[in-house]
Amino acid sequence: MKRDELKKVESYLQRKFSLPSISVRARPKKDDSAEFYIGDEFVGIIFRDDEDGELSWNLQIAILEMDLED
Numbered sequence: 001m002k003r004d005e006l007k008k009v010e011s012y013l014q015r016k017f018s019l020p021s022i023s024v025r026a027r028p029k030k031d032d033s034a035e036f037y038i039g040d041e042f043v044g045i046i047f048r049d050d051e052d053g054e055l056s057w058n059l060q061i062a063i064l065e066m067d068l069e070d
Contacts, residue, residue, distance in 0.1 A: 001026065001031065001032070001033065001034045001046075001048050003026075005048070006024045006025070006026060006034055007024075009024050009034070009046060009057055010022060010023060010024035013036070013059075019038065021038055021039045022036070022037070022038055023036075023037045024036055024037075024046060025037060027045075032047065032048050033045050033046060033047045033048060034046045034048075036059060036061070043061055044059055044060050044061035044062065045059075045060050046058065046059050046060075047060065
């Protein structure tokens with residue numbers, strides 16, 4: 001993903017979740033996706049989908065059972 005895309009998606013997610021600590025970071029050696037963080041914690045991957053001339057981004061988050069235990 002290009003730098004301007006990263007910033008647009010990051011800004012959208014910060015507004016949508018009312019959480020300014022969200023960051024979207026480029027992935028090394030990958031240009032079709034980015035990493036999604038809250039603070040310093042890696043939370044998921046954002047995939048860029050440019051299929052059939054329509055551009056979208058898909059956020060994939062894995063929640064481990066151990067993450068649910070406090």
